[in-house]
Amino acid sequence: MNKWAYAFAEIEDLDKYMLGGKGASLAEMTRAGLPVPPGFVITTRACHAFREHGGALLPDMVDEIAQEIRKLERVTGKGFGAADNPLLVSVRSGAPISMPGMMDTVLNLGLNDSTVVGLAKKTANARFAYDSYRRFIQMFGDVVLGIPHYKFEQILTDVKQQENVAVDQHLTEDALQRIVASYLDLVEQETERPFPQDPIEQLHHAIGAVFGSWDNPRAVVYRQIHNIPDTLGTAVNVQSMVFGNMGEDSGTGVAFTRNPSTGERGVFGEYLTNAQGEDVVAGIRTPKPIAEMARDLPEIYEQFLGVCRQLEEHYRDVQDIEFTVEQGTLYMLQTRSAKRTAQAAVKIAVDLVNEGLITRETALLRVDPDQLVQLLHPAIDERAATTTLATGLPASPGAAWGRVVFDADDAAQWVKNGEQVLLVRTETTPEDIHGIQAAAGILTSRGGMTSHAAVVARGMGKPCVCGCDALTIDPSNRACVIGHQVVKEGDIVSIDGATGRVFLGAVPVREPELSEEFKTLLQWADESRTLNVRANADNPEDASRARAFGAEGIGLCRTEHMFMSADRVPVVQSMILAGSTAEREQALERLLPMQQGDFYGILKAMDGLPVTIRLLDPPLHEFLPSLEELIARRATLLAYLDNPTASDSDADDARVQRLNAELAELAEVETLLAKVRALHELNPMLGHRGCRLGLTFPEIYEMQARAIFQATAQLLQEGLHPMPEVMIPLVGHVEELRRMRALVERVARQVATEQGIELHCPIGTMIEVPRAALTANEIATEAEFFSFGTNDLTQTTFGYSRDDAEGKFLQTYLHDKVLLENPFAVLDVDGVGALVAIAAEKGRHVRPNLKLGICGEHGGEKHSIAFCHDNQLNYVSCSPFRVPIARLAAAHAAIQRTRRESVSEEGALARVVLSR
Secondary structure, three states: OOOOEEEHHHOOOOOHHHHHHHHHHHHHHHHOOOOOOOEEEEOHHHHHHHHHOOOOOOHHHHHHHHHHHHHHHHHHOOEOOOOOOEOOEEEEEEOOOOOOOOOOEEEEEOOOOOHHHHHHHHHOOHHHHHHHHHHHHHHHHHHOOOOOHHHHHHHHHHHHHHHOOOOHHHOOHHHHHHHHHHHHHHHHHHHOOOOOOOHHHHHHHHHHHHHHHHHOHHHHHHHHHHOOOOOOOOEEEEEEOOOOOOOOOOEEEEEEEEOOOOOOEEEEEEEEEOOOHHHHHOOOOOOEEHHHHHHHOHHHHHHHHHHHHHHHHHHOOOEEEEEEEEOOEEEEEEEEEOOOOHHHHHHHHHHHHHOOOOOHHHHHHHOOHHHHHHHOOOEEOOOOOOOEEEEOEEEEOOEEEEEEEOOHHHHHHHHHOOOOEEEEEOOOOHHHHHHHHHOOEEEEOOOOOOOHHHHHHHHHOOOEEEOOOOEEEEHHHOEEEEOOEEEEOOOEEEEEOOOOEEEEOOOOEEOOOOOHHHHHHHHHHHHHOOOEEEEEOOOHHHHHHHHHOOOOOEEEEEHHHHHOOOOOHHHHHHHHHOOOHHHHHHHHHHHHHHHHHHHHHHHHHOOOOEEEEEOOOOOHHHHOOOHHHHHHHHHHHHHHHHOOOOOOOOOHHHHHHHHHHHHHHHHHHHHHHHHHHHHOOOOHHHOOOOHHHHHHOHHHHHHHHHHHHHHHHHHHHOOOOOEEEEEEOOOOOHHHHHHHHHHHHHHHHHHHHHHOOOOOOOEEEEEOOHHHHHOHHHHOOOOOEEEEOHHHHHHHHHOOOHHHHHHHOHHHHHHOOOOOOOOOOOOOOOOHHHHHHHHHHHHHHHOOOOEEEEOOHHHHOHHHHHHHHHOOOOEEEEOHHHHHHHHHHHHHHHHHHHHHHHHHHHHHHHHHHHHO
16 A cells, blocks of 8 residues: 655655655755754655546545644644644645746645634734734635735735835734735635635645646746656645744745855855745845844854755755744755756866865766856956946856846747847746746846746856846836836846846857866866767867867868858859859869868868868758749849839939849849759758769869868878868768769879878768668778768658758647657657667678767767767767867766666676575
């Protein structure tokens, strides 16, 4: 029989997938003797059962919950529903993987019209009792009964105006009683039933609401963003309440054992006196820095610092701690590994190694490779002239500009329409998650460094400025005032999440500077990984940038990109439009020195490192205007020529010149149109491209090969060490590669003879169609390396056209879980990956030293990199800015593989021992 609920003090197996992360940490802190209010966990198994039974608590669940409540009554000496000494509880979610703010919470549960009187007498603080009751009604009404939050807020605002007070703490007992009465009336109006007075009924409804919040829209979106499985479910934690709103000797706060933005040592956080926890995390009031607690509550502050040290040393990681002080007594409500910026993650990981708390391998695994993207974001260029409007709290580093929008839905829609936006809010709530994701940055007028906006932005790597007191939003007029500047919706504003500054207009940015800790961590990564990391680069600038980021060569140099510059397009088009081989060769002779200069620059930037150059891949029509564009231009010209017009001031000779120019352009358009129609293909992706071009127009590949080898010869004569590799694209049959290889080798011999040098250049192919993978044993007889073009291999394996799929149905597939990952972002291990594994095995069977790599976008994605490591590829290749990510991900893959093998070996040894 399933056991559904466990008291914190009775838990021995800290299984976070059953207890949730919060429940497991509360149990562990209880076991360590820390001051944790008693409570119990209702497991994720109960969540699954609740959902399977139509959102109902099973009878044996109800029985176990009742048993646990009785235990709480014995431990606390209070009675649940007792009028003279009431036990109040909080009901909170606790997912196995942290989802801060995404699910629901109910505090102060157990209050009703009689227990509030008893609480007032017991504490001799009627104001506190009615403040807690109004909070409970509002939270229960919103979370459980579905009454919009703003309706309660409007009542609260009206009473504050009547009482002429600015903040909730200044409301009198009488005012709070009036608010409670109005709240109760609101509930009855909205639900046509009185507010539930039975604490057991309240508890069951609250538990159900928290279980149900696993499927609320913001939680679903958060899981999609962070790739958290929908199958995990949430636990529910029922915990006896402790109160931070019992006066100036009470308070509540959130703290980190190190700064989550910078990684600096020292407790960092915020707190409020005479407040409950929701006041801090929801940004309702702007809190005080935690250091001020040393003045307000000095003894508690010293005790708290000791607990922080104890928790960090116990968990060997930075902790995110929630705490409450009730009339001079400290209580710990939660601890978990803290979410942190990339800058902080890197510094903390390196510092913990230097402090002897963790190993280098653990430090590497503590930094998510995807986080490193944040470190490569630009920052405000301090040399630029700027207009600073205001300053808030630097909640998440990075610089961003965008058009101001005040609503999350609008932010998402504007971005869909191609705009870059800045989401500006009084404070964000979990319902804003889709707008935060869409926006380039977030600016709020309220809330602190631990508010919802700050935590979520840091997790997403987005710049964020919070608590900007000089920001006032006027939603009715779709405008705001920042400092003394009126800013309307659509105006451009910039923020600096590192300093908290807000600027008018789009401020120039600069490239980031990488810290010594960053360099140290990547050095450790290089010592741990076995995969080489190359970059995709098509020009000397990208090649130099890639080398600076630690690239060990170029894995893909796309030569077609070199044809796209404005000065070359006419030459390329003349080559395509050539009526004979001789004419085409004349155009190619003009392109030759341009290509040679390209290859010279890239090979020089990568001197001593391999550069894999892919010969021309796309179909020729891509270098010509589109068919639709030419047809439209032809129609415009014909319309003019049928009825030429001119102003009265035009002279006859000007009119004639205009007509002649239009006629000449029409002739050119007609020629282009005929060629585009001749080159037109029903499915260009599977058409006349890649090595098929080289076979039908060998002079194109000959020119490119000559440009490569002449650039190589030039560098060799200068005393450098170029290392070109020639890659033949889109090979599906060994005969294609055999003929193209012979062409390239013939040109190499010619250049070597002409220049009086020796040339050695590996020749390989890109595996990007299934037949190539399945016949890799044949293709390996002619190839010295395989580079898996996983972008096209994914298209040809799935039968998807990427642009059409992502624009039409792929998002639906992902949303409905037809596919769990976008196969163009994360390598499809079962399908595309199986072809890679087949090709690797067959190729190396024929040629044991065959070099293997991937050069699609998967080369910079951590899960795909792990697959490459496990299948013993030699390298991955990715964009220059993703090189550090790939270096760290390759180290992760190596460490994790070693640990899996170690566990497997230990298990095998244990089985041998047991068998004896």
